[in-house]
Amino acid sequence: MSSQDAVLLKIENDIATLTLNRPERMNALDDAMVTGLLAALDQIENEIKNIGAVIITGSGGTFMAGGDVKFFHQLGAIPANEAQPQIRAMIDRVHEIITRLVNLPCPVIASASGAVAGFGLSLLNACDMALATDETVFTLAYCHIGTSPDGGATHSLVRLVGMKKAKEIALLGDRFDANEALRLGLINQVVEGSELEKATAKLAMRLAAGPRAALAKTKALLNSAPERDLHSQLAAEAEAFAECAISPDFREGVRAFVEKRKPVFNSK
Known part of the structure; x- marks a missing residue:
């Protein structure tokens, strides 16, 4: 499968939707998907002035079942001193994806169903908000194949759930459901499977209609x-507020408040 097929990108109505598209492998991360994600981020960054929100979702009813173990199995057939540089090179590219997602000025939404495992959980944690179906299952899983986590999972989990719970999730690799993920603060909303796309679109449209420069500064803060x-x-807050306070969106927000109407942001 080519990188263009492994990751689908649609930009419509100021919302970019990234679809992980290896349903036959439960959207497991491989080299083609890494390349596809980086290429999609190139396009999003090039058009960022016209993008108010990004959605990441998976095809075939699954978000992502982690890294493609076949890649690592194939590397097992070559000497360790040759395999390690290849693994490190892939991890570096994977970490570039995480860094660029976090640094996007617009909000990024994970829309998760099925399995959220391994790097899939790292990816979801890198998003600003996340929705999941009531049948979604989560696990960090790295310990089950004898490795430590990547994708920033050890950074994001401690910040999101606290040290003790992060160690439980990482060291045991147990599965947990969407309601537990909601309780832990890993996701923002649980919906029925048939409502996931609609609920995600509603949230993305709401964010895209907001004051984008202000939301970008809020995210960065x-x-x-x-x-x-x-x-x-x-x-940092004082500097950001002072910059926002001279923007057209701020003037519109204040005017709309005084006039008791809904503001129309993102004047260009």
């Missing part, structure tokens, strides 16, 4: 908050 002390965070 939240992402950086755990690494800053209060003084530094207050300074």
Whole structure:
């Protein structure tokens, strides 16, 4: 399968939808999908001025069942000193995907069904918001194939669920359902399977209709908050607010509040 087939990108109504498209392999991550994701991010970044939200979803009723173990099995047939550089090169490209997703100025939404396993959970955690069906199953799973996590999972899990729970999820690799994922704060909403696409689209449209520059600054502030002390965070907030306060969207928001109507943002 080519990289263009492994990841489908549609940009419509100011919303970019990335579809992981290896349903026969439960959308397991392979080299073609990595290449496809990087290419899709290139296009999204090139058109970012016209994109208010990004959706990541999977075809065939599954989000992502982790990395394609066949790749690692094939590497087992060659000497370790030759295999390790290939593995490291792939991991570096995978981590570029995570970094670029987190750094996108617009909100990124994971729309998950079926399995969210291994790197699939890392990918979901890198998104700003996440929805899942009531039948979605989650597991970090890396320990079951004798490796440690990648994709920023050890970073995101500690921030999202706390150290003790993160260690439980990572060290045991147990499966848990969508209601538990909601309780832990890994996802924002649980919906019936038939409602997932509609609920995701509704959320994406709501975000895309918001004040994009302000939302971008809000996302950046939240992402950086755990690494800053209060003084530094207050300074960053002051700078961001001052920049927003001279924008057309701010003037529109204030005017709409005074006129008791719904604001129309994103004047260009």
